[in-house]
Amino acid sequence: MDFRDATPADAPLIAAIHVASWRIAYAHIMDPAWLADAIEAERLATWTQRLESPAPGQRVILAERDGEPVGFTCVIGGSDPIWGTLVDNLHALPGAKGGGIGTALLDQAARWALAGWPDAGLFLWCYTDNVAARGFYAARGGVEVEDWDKPGPDGQTLPEKRIAWRDPGVLVRS
Numbered sequence: 062m063d064f065r066d067a068t069p070a071d072a073p074l075i076a077a078i079h080v081a082s083w084r085i086a087y088a089h090i091m092d093p094a095w096l097a098d099a100i101e102a103e104r105l106a107t108w109t110q111r112l113e114s115p116a117p118g119q120r121v122i123l124a125e126r127d128g129e130p131v132g133f134t135c136v137i138g139g140s141d142p143i144w145g146t147l148v149d150n151l152h153a154l155p156g157a158k159g160g161g162i163g164t165a166l167l168d169q170a171a172r173w174a175l176a177g178w179p180d181a182g183l184f185l186w187c188y189t190d191n192v193a194a195r196g197f198y199a200a201r202g203g204v205e206v207e208d209w210d211k212p213g214p215d216g217q218t219l220p221e222k223r224i225a226w227r228d229p230g231v232l233v234r235s
Contacts, residue, residue, distance in 0.1 A: 062165050067121035067133065069112040075121065075133055076104040082152035090190045095215035103214050111135070118146075118177075122169050124153075124162050131157040134166040138177045144206075144225050145181030146174035163197060164234070171232035183229040186211065189220040198224045202231045 067075055083104075084096050112121065118138035124131050132153035140147040148170050153162040174183050185203075187194050195205070207223035226232060 062131075062162070063125045063128075064122050064165075064169050065125065067112060067123045069109070071121075071123060072109040072112050073105060074130055075108045075112070075123070076101070078130065078133055078154055079104045079108065079150065079152055081154055085155040086191060086194065087188070090188050090219060091213060092215040092217060100214075107214075119149075120173060122166065122173075124166055124169075126157070126160070126162075130154075131160070132162040132166055134170050136170045136173060138174060139181055141184065144184040144223070146170070146178055146183050146229070148183060148185040151185065164201065167201060167232045168234045171226070171229035174229045175233070182225055182227045183232070184223055184225040186221045187224055189222055195222065195224070202226055 080100050083091070083100060087096065111119070116137055118140060119135065120138065121133060121135045123133045133150070134148060135150040137147040137149055139145065148167070151163060151166055151170075153160075153166075171183055174181065185198070187198065189208070199205075203224040203226055205222045206225045209221055209223070210218050211221045212218050
């Protein structure tokens with residue numbers, strides 16, 4: 062697997078991966094009508110903005126296998142004084158899940174976080190009803206430390222869990 066930093070030209074690609082992932086992973090969580098239609102324009106606008114005007118400390122890493130994009134992560138370095146670096150997004154194409162992409166992207170995020178913010182942790186937010194993702198993160202040492210309700214892009218407010226790694230080094234593969 063190869064990794065590269067996303068560029069503004071990658072916005073449609075990142076948006077397409079994001080849409081495909083959400084349509085499967087969030088089918089039982091988000092509004093089905095929104096997932097069927099409005100998600101495409103909303104995700105394209107989001108990723109166009111994020112890649113053209115990145116937040117301070119933002120890095121978007123694209124994973125490719127045999128030259129084909131299969132997933133991405135968006136990381137915001139040192140974004141929280143308590144929890145450290147935010148993994149703002151981590152998505153793989155549905156057909157590529159189970160192939161180690163998520164684990165490899167967490168490894169990339171952890172390496173980057175450790176290089177820039179070595180004394181800070183790594184964290185993310187995961188929808189409470191996304192049981193599969195919560196199990197994935199728990200199997201990689203993530204600890205559920207906090208709950209909150211988040212207004213979502215589909216207009217619903219949904220419960221989320223903060224999942225944290227005090228030492229991102231546990232995610233680094235040898």
